[in-house]
Amino acid sequence: MAEKKVVKSFLWGALAGAVTGAVTALLFAPKAGKELRKDIADTAHTVGEKTVELSKKAGSSAQSIVKKSADWAVDIRSKFAKKADPEEAQNEEEETVAL
Known part of the structure; x- marks a missing residue:
């Protein structure tokens, strides 16, 4: 645990030094x-x-x-709807084919 603090402190010090050096150089x-x-x-x-x-x-x-997620959600919803009421799903398919 103490090693992580040392590494973290070193990295923050190196970052601060790099920024300070760049500003000083400019x-x-x-x-x-x-x-x-x-x-x-x-x-x-x-x-x-x-x-x-x-x-x-x-x-x-x-x-x-977002588009992929929405498409996925529609697919999942339709799969659950078909499992929940097979007759209704069949009626919807027949209506779609009739159009």
């Missing part, structure tokens, strides 16, 4: 203020575009999962 880079602000703005714009792209992919995946 702020102390030998660039003019305009260039630095442009770099930061470009990076923020790129991150924004990637976020939108990922959210679109996640949305389409979620819609696909």
Whole structure:
């Protein structure tokens, strides 16, 4: 248990150090203020575009999962309905064929 705490603490420290190092590198880079602000703005714009792209992919995946789940639920419901009342299921099939 103590080893997990040590590993977790080390990982948080490494992450904090990486973020601090990246910010320090940006702020102390030998660039003019305009260039630095442009770099930061470009990076923020790129991150924004990637976020939108990922959210679109996640949305389409979620819609696909919902569609599959709905189809599955309809199939299960129809199977249970047929088992519950075979005569009614047969009547529905005959009506469907007649249409």
